[in-house]
Amino acid sequence: MATTSQFCTFYLDKLLFGVELKGVQEVIRSLEMTKVPLAPEVVSGLINLRGQIVTAVDLRRRLEMEPSPPGMLAMNVVVRSQDGAVSLLVDEIGDVVEVEETSFEPPPETLRGSVRTVILGVHKLNDRLMHVLDIEKACQMAEVPETLGVR
Amino acid sequence: MSDDSDIVREFLVESYENLDRLDRELVGLEKNPNDREALGSVFRTIHTIKGTCGFLGFNKLEAVAHVGENLLTRLRDRQLTLNPEITTGLLSMVDAVRQMLNQIEASGQEGERDDSVLIATLTRLQKLPAAAAVKVETATPPESVAETAAPQVSIGDILMQHVGVTPEEILHAARQQKEGDPRRLGEILVEQGAVQPADVVDALRIQRASSTQATASDSSVRVDVGLLDEVMNLVGELVLARNQILQFSSRMKDSGFQAALQRLNLITTELQAGVMKTRMQPIRNVWSQFPRTVRDVALGCGKEVGIEMEGKETELDRTIIEAIKDPLTHLVRNSVDHGIELPEQRVNVGKNRSGRLILRAFHEGGQVNIEIGDDGAGLNVERIRKKAVERALVSAEQAARMSEREIFNLIFLPGFSTAEKVTNVSGRGVGMDVVKTNVEKIGGTVDVQSTLGRGTTVRVKIPLTLAIIPALVVTCGGERYAIPQVSLLELVRIKADDVGKAVELVHGVPVYRLRGRLLPLVYLNRELNLVAEANAGAEKDGAVNIVVLQADERRFGLVVDQINDTEEIVVKPLRKQLKTVKTFAGSSIMGDGKVALILDVLGLAQRAGVVSEVRDHAVVETSLETAEAAVPKQTFLLFAGPGDSRMAIPLSTLARLEEFPLAQVEMSGRQWVTQYRGQILPLVRLEVALEERRNKIRTLQAPPPQGSGRIQVLVLHHDGRAFGLVVERILDIVEDRADVRSPASRAAVLYSVVIGDRVTELLDIPAILRSAETSAAQAGFAEKSTEVVN
Numbered sequence: 001m002a003t004t005s006q007f008c009t010f011y012l013d014k015l016l017f018g019v020e021l022k023g024v025q026e027v028i029r030s031l032e033m034t035k036v037p038l039a040p041e042v043v044s045g046l047i048n049l050r051g052q053i054v055t056a057v058d059l060r061r062r063l064e065m066e067p068s069p070p071g072m073l074a075m076n077v078v079v080r081s082q083d084g085a086v087s088l089l090v091d092e093i094g095d096v097v098e099v100e101e102t103s104f105e106p107p108p109e110t111l112r113g114s115v116r117t118v119i120l121g122v123h124k125l126n127d128r129l130m131h132v133l134d135i136e137k138a139c140q141m142a143e144v145p146e147t148l149g150v151r
Numbered sequence: 152m153s154d155d156s157d158i159v160r161e162f163l164v165e166s167y168e169n170l171d172r173l174d175r176e177l178v179g180l181e182k183n184p185n186d187r188e189a190l191g192s193v194f195r196t197i198h199t200i201k202g203t204c205g206f207l208g209f210n211k212l213e214a215v216a217h218v219g220e221n222l223l224t225r226l227r228d229r230q231l232t233l234n235p236e237i238t239t240g241l242l243s244m245v246d247a248v249r250q251m252l253n254q255i256e257a258s259g260q261e262g263e264r265d266d267s268v269l270i271a272t273l274t275r276l277q278k279l280p281a282a283a284a285v286k287v288e289t290a291t292p293p294e295s296v297a298e299t300a301a302p303q304v305s306i307g308d309i310l311m312q313h314v315g316v317t318p319e320e321i322l323h324a325a326r327q328q329k330e331g332d333p334r335r336l337g338e339i340l341v342e343q344g345a346v347q348p349a350d351v352v353d354a355l356r357i358q359r360a361s362s363t364q365a366t367a368s369d370s371s372v373r374v375d376v377g378l379l380d381e382v383m384n385l386v387g388e389l390v391l392a393r394n395q396i397l398q399f400s401s402r403m404k405d406s407g408f409q410a411a412l413q414r415l416n417l418i419t420t421e422l423q424a425g426v427m428k429t430r431m432q433p434i435r436n437v438w439s440q441f442p443r444t445v446r447d448v449a450l451g452c453g454k455e456v457g458i459e460m461e462g463k464e465t466e467l468d469r470t471i472i473e474a475i476k477d478p479l480t481h482l483v484r485n486s487v488d489h490g491i492e493l494p495e496q497r498v499n500v501g502k503n504r505s506g507r508l509i510l511r512a513f514h515e516g517g518q519v520n521i522e523i524g525d526d527g528a529g530l531n532v533e534r535i536r537k538k539a540v541e542r543a544l545v546s547a548e549q550a551a552r553m554s555e556r557e558i559f560n561l562i563f564l565p566g567f568s569t570a571e572k573v574t575n576v577s578g579r580g581v582g583m584d585v586v587k588t589n590v591e592k593i594g595g596t597v598d599v600q601s602t603l604g605r606g607t608t609v610r611v612k613i614p615l616t617l618a619i620i621p622a623l624v625v626t627c628g629g630e631r632y633a634i635p636q637v638s639l640l641e642l643v644r645i646k647a648d649d650v651g652k653a654v655e656l657v658h659g660v661p662v663y664r665l666r667g668r669l670l671p672l673v674y675l676n677r678e679l680n681l682v683a684e685a686n687a688g689a690e691k692d693g694a695v696n697i698v699v700l701q702a703d704e705r706r707f708g709l710v711v712d713q714i715n716d717t718e719e720i721v722v723k724p725l726r727k728q729l730k731t732v733k734t735f736a737g738s739s740i741m742g743d744g745k746v747a748l749i750l751d752v753l754g755l756a757q758r759a760g761v762v763s764e765v766r767d768h769a770v771v772e773t774s775l776e777t778a779e780a781a782v783p784k785q786t787f788l789l790f791a792g793p794g795d796s797r798m799a800i801p802l803s804t805l806a807r808l809e810e811f812p813l814a815q816v817e818m819s820g821r822q823w824v825t826q827y828r829g830q831i832l833p834l835v836r837l838e839v840a841l842e843e844r845r846n847k848i849r850t851l852q853a854p855p856p857q858g859s860g861r862i863q864v865l866v867l868h869h870d871g872r873a874f875g876l877v878v879e880r881i882l883d884i885v886e887d888r889a890d891v892r893s894p895a896s897r898a899a900v901l902y903s904v905v906i907g908d909r910v911t912e913l914l915d916i917p918a919i920l921r922s923a924e925t926s927a928a929q930a931g932f933a934e935k936s937t938e939v940v941n
Contacts, residue, residue: 034746035630037679038732046738046746051388053738053746055726083727141728 003101007123009094009130010077013065016094017131018123019138023079027093030073040141044089047076054078056087062138063115081139088138097130099123104132156259162203163256164373169196170252173245174443177238181446184233187353193241194223200248211261212251218273219244225277235450240276242443243269376469379429386419386426387619387721393419394718394742423619423719431466434512434521437476438463441483445508448487455494455505456487462512467519471613474593475521478586482523482609483508485583490527490607500604502526515612518595518637524608530601532558542567559599563587591753594637594736622720622749624741625698626713628681631747633720633739638752640699640706642714647693654695655910657893657903663697663708667908669891670699670708673759679734702756709755718742722749734758787906787913788865789882793838797911799904800865802884804916806873807866816862825875827866833923834864834875840899840919869920876919898922 007018008027033045033056044056056076060068068074074089106121118137122129173196176189183189201216219241225231247269254262324339340346393415400412442458449456467475491497491506498504511522536550539561545553553561561567565584587597595613614620614637622633623642643665645653654661654672661672675681697708720739729735733754741747786802815825816834823834864875891905892913899922901915 032745034738034748036729036732036735036748037628037681038734039729040731043728046748048740048744048746051391051740053723053740055728057728086726086728139728141731 004098005101006096006098007130007132008077009097010075010090011092011094012060012063012090013068015131016125016128017059017090017133018094018097019077019079019088019133019135021096023135025078025080025085028076028078031076042141044074047087049078049085049087052085054085054087056089057139059088059090059138063118064113079135079139081136083139086139097123097125099125099130159207159255159259162207163252166200166203166248166252169200170245170249171439172196174242175439177241177245178442178446180233181235181238187227187349190223190227190233191353194220194227197223209251209255209261211264211266212248212255215244215247215251215266215269218270218277219248222273222277231277237276239450240272242447244273374429379426383426383430386423389419390423390619390719390721391740391742395744398742427468427619430469432469432472433464433466434472434519435460435463437472437479438510441480441510444480444483445487448484449491452488453493454487454491456491456508457505458508458510460510465512465514465519467613471519471593474589475595475611475613478589478611479521479523481583481586482611483510486523486525486527486607486609490525490529492528496528518612518614521611521613522608523611524606526606529603529605529607530559530562530599531603535559535561539564539567556600559601562599563597594635619719619721621717622739623698623717624715624720624747625675625696625709625711626715627675627711628679630681631715631741631745632675632711633718633747633749634698634700634709634752635736635749636717638700638702640701643697643699643708644714645695645697650693650695656896657910658896660893662893662910664905664908664910665699665706665708667905668706669893669905669910670697670706671761672697672708672710673755673761674710675755676712678755678759700752700756702753702761705756705761707756707759707761720747720749785888786884786886787911788884789906789911790863790865790878791880791882792912793841793879797882797906797909798837798878798900798914799906799911800867800914800916804867804869805865806868808881809864809866809875810861811864813860813862823877825864827873827875830873832864832866832873832875834862834877835919835923836877837879840876840923841897867916869916874920874923 006021008021008024009016009018011017028049031047031049033047035045036043042057042061044058047054047056058067058074060066068089068091072091074091075093076087077090077093078085078087103124104121105124107116107119111119118134120132120134122131173193176193180186180189180193197216197220201213201220204210204213204216222231222237222241226233226237231237247266251261251264254260254264320340320343324343327339341348341351396412397416400409403409438460441460445456445458448454486508487506491508492500492502494504497506507526509522509524509526511520511524513520532555535558536553539545539558540547540550544561544564544567550558563583563586567583590597590611590613593613595611598610598612599607600610601607614635621636623636623639624631624633626632643663645663654663656662657669661674662669663672664670696711696714698711698714699706699708718741720741722737723739724737725732725735734751735748736751736754737749738746739749787799788802788805788808789797789799792798809827811825816823817825819831819833823836824831825834826832862877863879863881864877865881866873866875885906887904887906892902895902895912895915899915899919900912903910903912905911
């Protein structure tokens with residue numbers, strides 16, 4: 001039997017992304033956020049997660065995508081990083097999917113830029129591709145933001 | 152092994168404690184080799200470690216402890232006297248034991264190590280000739296021997312354990328006692344020659360100590376630090392929950408609820424205080440290792456240093472204790488290595504051979520002050536100045552202008568070291584700046600005071616605790632920010648009507664006069680790049696709220712939208728994503744559950760440029776040609792300038808004050824003149840001198856208005872010529888240091904200073920004269936006006 005793993009999936013601008021389920025602490029609706037002036041753009045702000053202060057990372061910015069349309073309430077995917085819990089802000093939550101190792105493929109060489117360090121690769125689902133994110137990398141600030149395109 | 156892990160842990164904890172004490176006792180013993188009690192205690196510690204190691208199967212550790220014990224036995228039996236060599240040997244044994252304990256703690260094993268050299272050294276030391284073996288007087292044991300009542304541990308046991316009296320001897324003596332010998336056990340044994348009288352005294356002292364120790368250990372328990380931290384976190388949460396409920400309470404009118412809440416409030420506060428207390432540790436815990444440090448460093452550089460401590464019991468939060476350990480150690484090493492001179496040098500300048508290192512700790516205003524002082528050579532201002540210039544840390548001009556204190560603080564710059572030679576202790580150019588950074592990291596400050604030839608004192612000021620701090624909550628740009636109360640000096644609110652007058656501009660930079668001193672204003676919304684509203688920092692009614700803060704001895708006013716309240720906040724560190732943002736020290740959860748950021752006052756001040764790095768400390772304004780700008784007190788003549796402004800000239804430039812009737816003013820060409828003491832005195836009108844050039848010519852041409860008014864004239868001498876400066880009104884003559892200054896905003900003004908308690912412009916007399924002359928010439932005025940008959 002092929003090894004399978006479970007992914008928590010979500011959408012960013014219609015693209016399907018996934019992080020390994022075991023790295024996810026919880027998924028919560030939009031919470032009140034405190035902006036951090038002067039902070040790197042990727043940091044959306046701080047949220048109070050039951051007494052724990054968690055940094056919210058704007059995943060769209062982290063992946064150098066278009067900023068989310070105004071008025072859209074982002075969902076929080078709270079993941080466990082080495083530095084504690086970090087919330088990844090996403091557009092919409094998808095299902096938990098179980099995929100086989102064999103459906104995985106590393107990102108194509110044509111995917112360049114700092115995004116390449118965050119996207120581990122894709123799982124080929126029946127109808128679409130699921131981008132697999134590296135949780136640690138996603139929580140980190142991009143070293144020097146490169147201005148290369150995403151696609 | 153895992154079954155034993157608890158025992159091993161206990162053994163480790165106990166041994167660490169004992170080893171720390173050993174360091175102290177050994178250094179103490181070196182000074183006072185006849186302290187039998189200390190020697191006994193050292194011996195017992197090593198004996199215990201040896202015994203437990205044997206039991207737990209740590210053979211290497213046991214071997215080291217064993218030779219140490221042998222050496223100590225000879226010392227105790229007075230076959231040897233303690234000398235520095237032996238002390239060093241024993242201390243290295245302690246170090247070896249500590250290393251092995253660390254190893255055991257980390258891996259559960261002793262590890263591969265070779266202690267044969269150490270063992271050989273210790274063995275050799277044992278064989279030293281008994282230097283001046285102490286003669287044991289055979290006098291009868293002191294009275295106290297007979298007076299000990301109701302011992303808890305039998306004296307016989309102690310003698311057996313520590314002195315090596317055989318059970319038979321004790322038994323024999325005890326039998327003799329039973330048979331009617333009225334004497335005490337100790338006396339009998341002494342008489343029998345089984346023990347020395349001194350040993351009996353020792354044994355009795357141990358007995359007493361053990362009985363008091365028993366009571367002490369009964370009333371205290373060992374608690375895991377992790378558990379304490381957890382409790383502390385929970386209390387933090389409780390404080391937050393309490394704050395949240397307090398906010399709801401304003402909506403609840405139920406008196407029963409209010410009463411219960413009141414109680415909850417009180418209990419929480421007390422609980423918090425109690426838990427905080429459990430985390431408090433006396434600074435002694437850090438200091439206790441210093442005698443050893445000082446000894447080692449002093450020995451290493453051939454110095455003699457005695458250490459004195461004051462305020463050992465001063466308590467600090469353990470997180471802070473941890474944080475200041477390294478900086479303090481560095482400062483102590485530095486004092487011994489750089490501060491205190493070599494014995495010969497000290498004798499030459501008439502000081503005691505042995506240097507003094509004084510550690511002081513005390514509470515002051517919610518902060519802990521720790522001073523590390525020495526009576527050494529002191530800091531050499533000139534040498535530091537030279538060095539700083541050499542290393543390009545400051546420019547020569549800057550260095551020349553710096554005050555003594557500023558110069559001293561240069562030693563905290565990275566890349567600065569005044570040590571003549573690089574030693575292995577310090578002087579590598581790292582250190583003092585690290586000390587400063589580390590102290591500042593926990594919200595403290597470092598300051599240095601020194602007198603050449605008399606010594607140096609470094610003062611470290613640190614907050615008591617870091618976990619829960621009182622803070623002022625302010626609002627700016629719709630978000631709340633917490634400002635730690637330690638940096639807060641006062642709050643100032645300027646009413647809408649007064650804003651225009653109270654906030655003045657120094658070349659476009661806003662300042663506020665706070666009791667006669669210019670306070671630079673920093674607008675929080677601008678610093679944080681918040682959405683700038685048109686009326687920055689103003690409330691709806693137009694009032695301005697200024698939070699007066701102190702950062703690194705500098706004051707500045709932080710303008711915020713609204714001042715909310717003071718609150719106890721629980722500090723939560725920022726995650727690494729935000730570590731780069733220096734303006735914030737942490738975050739906290741507010742009463743309503745929202746997160747607020749805690750401002751890092753120092754970081755903010757640095758960002759706003761209030762506190763610059765010392766190297767670009769350049770007092771820009773003084774680079775103007777200011778011959779008369781000396782810092783000592785000066786006397787100024789104050790007078791009113793145009794538009795109710797206040798102006799001044801140094802009194803020294805003034806010849807006389809005169810009052811002329813307007814009718815006496817004549818026109819010479821297009822210049823006002825008057826006859827004065829048989830001469831023609833050109834009159835320069837202040838408002839004209841300050842005018843823009845294009846208006847000047849027109850105004851100059853205007854003859855004095857007709858009327859019977861009088862004009863106030865300051866008669867000034869410049870370049871051997873007299874001229875009169877016509878001013879509106881003479882105000883006062885004052886003495887002031889006038890050291891708060893900022894660059895001039897217009898020509899004919901040297902700079903703005905605070906004199907008395909108001910911003911005053913100091914006139915540039917040569918410039919006024921020059922401009923008066925050129926504009927007079929431009930207006931077609933003949934230069935030789937002096938030809939006019941008197």
